[in-house]
Amino acid sequence: xxxxxxxxxxxxxxxxxxxxxxxxxxxxxxxxxxxxxxxxxxxxxxxxxxxxxxxxxxxxxxxxxxxxxxxxxxxxxxxxxxxxxxxxxxxxxxxxxxxxxxxxxxxxxxxxxxxxxxxxxxxxxxxxxxxxxxxxxxxxxxxxxxxxxxxxxxxxxxxxxxxxxxxxxxxxxxxxxxxxxxxxxxxxxxxxxxxxxxxxxxxxxxxxxxxxxxxxxxxxxxxxxxxxxxxxxxxxxxxxxxxxxxxxxxxxxxxxxxxxxxxxxxxxxxxxxxxxxxxxxxxxxxxxxxxxxxxxxxxxxxxxxxxxxxxxxxxxxxxxxxxxxxxxxxxxxxxxxxxxxxxxxxxxxxxxxxxxxxxxxxxxxxxxxxxxxxxxxxxxxxxxxxxxxxxxxxxxxxxxxxxxxxxxxxxxxxxxxxxxxxxxxxxxxxxxxxxxxxxxxxxxxxxxxxxxxxxxxxxxxxxxxxxxxxxxxxxxxxxxxxxxxxxxxxxxxxxxxxxxxxxxxxxxxxxxxxx
Ligand code: HEM
Numbered sequence: 001x002x003x004x005x006x007x008x009x010x011x012x013x014x015x016x017x018x019x020x021x022x023x024x025x026x027x028x029x030x031x032x033x034x035x036x037x038x039x040x041x042x043x044x045x046x047x048x049x050x051x052x053x054x055x056x057x058x059x060x061x062x063x064x065x066x067x068x069x070x071x072x073x074x075x076x077x078x079x080x081x082x083x084x085x086x087x088x089x090x091x092x093x094x095x096x097x098x099x100x101x102x103x104x105x106x107x108x109x110x111x112x113x114x115x116x117x118x119x120x121x122x123x124x125x126x127x128x129x130x131x132x133x134x135x136x137x138x139x140x141x142x143x144x145x146x147x148x149x150x151x152x153x154x155x156x157x158x159x160x161x162x163x164x165x166x167x168x169x170x171x172x173x174x175x176x177x178x179x180x181x182x183x184x185x186x187x188x189x190x191x192x193x194x195x196x197x198x199x200x201x202x203x204x205x206x207x208x209x210x211x212x213x214x215x216x217x218x219x220x221x222x223x224x225x226x227x228x229x230x231x232x233x234x235x236x237x238x239x240x241x242x243x244x245x246x247x248x249x250x251x252x253x254x255x256x257x258x259x260x261x262x263x264x265x266x267x268x269x270x271x272x273x274x275x276x277x278x279x280x281x282x283x284x285x286x287x288x289x290x291x292x293x294x295x296x297x298x299x300x301x302x303x304x305x306x307x308x309x310x311x312x313x314x315x316x317x318x319x320x321x322x323x324x325x326x327x328x329x330x331x332x333x334x335x336x337x338x339x340x341x342x343x344x345x346x347x348x349x350x351x352x353x354x355x356x357x358x359x360x361x362x363x364x365x366x367x368x369x370x371x372x373x374x375x376x377x378x379x380x381x382x383x384x385x386x387x388x389x390x391x392x393x394x395x396x397x398x399x400x401x402x403x404x405x406x407x408x409x410x411x412x413x414x415x416x417x418x419x420x421x422x423x424x425x426x427x428x429x430x431x432x433x434x435x436x437x438x439x440x441x442x443x444x445x446x447x448x449x450x451x452x453x454x455x456x457x458x459x460x461x462x463x464x465x466x467x468x469x470x471x472x473x474x475x476x477x478x479x480x481x482x483x484x485x486x487x488x489x490x491x492x493x494x495x496x497x498x499x500x501x502x503x504x505x506x507x508x509x510x511x512x513x514x515x
Contacts (some may be wrong), residue, residue: 003074006267007051012074014049016041022051023081025146039349052444057083057387088130089123096409097379099416111422118190118340124177128158133211134202141204141391144325146289147211147240156242159184161296163264164199164362166192170223170236177475191428193419196365196423197372203477205484206324208369209491213327215239216365217492218294220246221358222307224431225345235292235307245289249279249281249308249332249357250296256494257350259296259303264334266306268341275306275344277337279462281433285491287330293335294345302349306339313337324482357435362492363446370449371415376458378408379479381463384474395463404459411452418445440505443498449488457482 002198005027010349013020019030021044021398034041037404039059047055056065065072075081084093091104098104101111102122155161159174162184171184182191200208219239226232238244255261264279287293293308308314315333346354374459382405386397395401426434460478461468468482469477489495 002072002342004076004077011049014047016048019044019048020073020427021047021056021200022076023056024081024083025076026065026072026081027076028068028072030341033068033071034131038460054079054215054389058389058476061476062086063256071383072313076398076424080212089362092379092381092383095477096326096382096412097307097375099375100413113190113424117186118183118194118252119193120196121463122198123372123448124181125160125195126201128160128177129198129201133154133199134204137202137204139208139210140210140326141207141324142430144206146326146328147207152212156240159240160195161212161215162240163187163192163195164212165220165223165240168223170240175415183366189423190420192365192419193423195367202260202374203373203376203480204485205304205373205480206323206327209285209327209329209487210324210381212245212286214290215245217285217358218248218292218363220361221305221345221354222246223242224358225305225354226307227344227346229343231342239292244291245329246285246292246294246359247286247287248295249284249287252280253282254280259355262296262303264295264297266299266304266339267299269338275341277306277308277334277339279334281330281332282336283319283321283491284330284332286328288318288328288333290316290330293332296351296355299349299351302303303351303355305345305354307343307345308334308337308339309343309399317437321487323360323487346462353435355432356439359440359493360434360442363498364419364426365445366488367415367442367449370446370453370485371419373410373485374408374449374453377460377478378405378412380477381405381408384467385463401463408456408459411456415445415449416453418448440502445494445504446488446492447495447498447502450485451489453481457485483510 008024009179010020010022010027016034017031019034021028021030030037030044057472062085066085086092091098091102093104101114132151132154136148140147158178159171159176162171162174163176167187167189170188174183174184176184199211219236222232222235238247250259250264250357252264254263264281266275266277269276275297277295279297281295289418291310293310293314295306295308297304297306313335314337315335318330319331321327321329345351384404385401388395397403422438422445427439429438458479461482463480464475466480469475470476471479
């Protein structure tokens, strides 16, 4: 029960020492807060005893009121708050803020791709992300330290780590998010899409990668290509239980997407039973805290992929990039590392197929994530242009702003629709069929999604103006997006390489057709 207060009563508290304000029909006593207010005391004194709703929403995000809810002393009598107060798990009612299948306006209609288990999983994931992941993500993004073991354990317990590998036997018999959400046997690529998209909604880009991204792109290769089943199961369990961490170590300063140029070598030891690995790797996500590295190496007649456990001969150093060091981006040196030959993935000298087919899920996942993140930025732009007053009118009354919003909406919706069409196809194909037929389309999808992000980041920053350049406050989401969307455009294959791959793969199937 909140105290009912009259506007007349509020107006009496109009000095710096005794300072009340009204924001969205609620009354806040700022007398003790005024000296600590980041915007200073002058601005607050100017609105003391008054309704400051408009001024407040021109300068703060709604979450500030949630953080400082203790300052609220009552509600105006006979009045009710009007601004939506989002709670963990809520769907956004802002148009286009949710994908079509999820948008509350469309909930009553059947969707061809999603069933009740997808809806249950989405709901459970959103609550989990908002309650457990988002608070840590904000903290780690800022201080640059790595994900906590406590959070990893929680995700392992709910089998969120296992879900991130995509559908497969590793999910059979697992109790997902407390049970009753989705049966591991029914888990398909739309469930996978939901998990990827919900995991990005905290908007902390460095932490997003810090949150076990290394595992999601490397354990998949181990599951698919490690020849010894017993070893495969042991390692899978260690990693999915959160006890051990893993990353994908392919890129080098010498060669990135050009696998043929790699210089890390794996030579057969004198006893014939081991590989001796020497060389360096760069930009390895999660490398700092990894116990295993799925490593691309030069072997006698070609390129091979080997699972390398951490030993004293593996040295890891942190690299600072334009997002947070929470991602644990790493420079690695392998100095005579001895690895049993049974740790080879696929066949010796035939590692190209291992890496190329493993890329599909990674790139598809990145398309899921950057598309969802673009949508979050769209929601920010819609809210901001609706609430921001310029020359006494909302920003959205300007045709130039509506034009930008139209472009952003179209890009986000086009990406999601293409993503869902490919996802549907993946559900009906084997791993080998996906490798043959989908690596081109997935490459093109990822590069289109990140080209779109490039345009969205540009338009969104212009819509937000100075606020889009500030790491805290109103424009913090847009600032982060603009600063870090390039990670999606480069990691997992650059736009140029992927666009080229898409066309080259199409040419493989080109018939002798003439104009
Ligand atoms: C419940 C009342 C209020 C609370 C809890 C509050 C809290 C805050 C906080 C936490 C910030 C830091 C920036 C951010 O995180 O967004 C801030 C900034 C600011 N606040 Fe407030 N504030 C309140 C009311 C007001 C009002 C009524 C005004 C003006 C009439 C105001 C003017 C400002 C200004 C000018 C800034 C700096 C904005 C910037 O750097 O862009 N605040 N406030």
